Amino acid sequence: MAELISQIGKQIRILRKNRGLTQEQLGERVQLPQSYIGGVERGEKNISIETLERLIHALRVSPAELFGTELPTEKEKLLDSLKVLLQHRNSQEIEIIYKLSKDVLTVFDSRNR
Numbered sequence: 154m155a156e157l158i159s160q161i162g163k164q165i166r167i168l169r170k171n172r173g174l175t176q177e178q179l180g181e182r183v184q185l186p187q188s189y190i191g192g193v194e195r196g197e198k199n200i201s202i203e204t205l206e207r208l209i210h211a212l213r214v215s216p217a218e219l220f221g222t223e224l225p226t227e228k229e230k231l232l233d234s235l236k237v238l239l240q241h242r243n244s245q246e247i248e249i250i251y252k253l254s255k256d257v258l259t260v261f262d263s264r265n266r
Contacts, residue, residue: 159196161205164219166194168212171234182211213240 169179169190176194177187183204192198193208200208209219218233225233239247 155196158199161200161219162194162196162198164221164225165190165208165212167225167230168214168219168233169194171230172212172237179208179211183207 169176174182175187176190180187180190183190184207185204189198193200193204205219209216212219239250242250
């Protein structure tokens with residue numbers, strides 16, 4: 154059980170940092186002190202399902218994203234960061250970013266041939 158608590162804490166830390174939140178800011182969102190959030194992230198707190206649900210909502214992730222079987226790779230962390238950056242953009246802005254990304258990747262692919 155301690156391994157699961159530790160893994161959840163590490164995942165919460167990664168998701169919090171990807172969203173540019175401090176422990177204090179996340180604590181404010183879930184109405185818990187910063188010291189408690191720190192304990193959760195270090196795997197020292199055995200949190201309730203209710204608290205876990207509040208953290209999931211505050212981080213704007215699905216339970217599946219939190220309960221990945223392994224800690225995310227650097228690539229997965231970056232992909233999550235991109236998702237966070239695009240989350241509050243409108244469809245038109247996302248479409249422009251998508252087209253720009255496609256063009257950049259086409260250049261990368263042509264260089265690697």
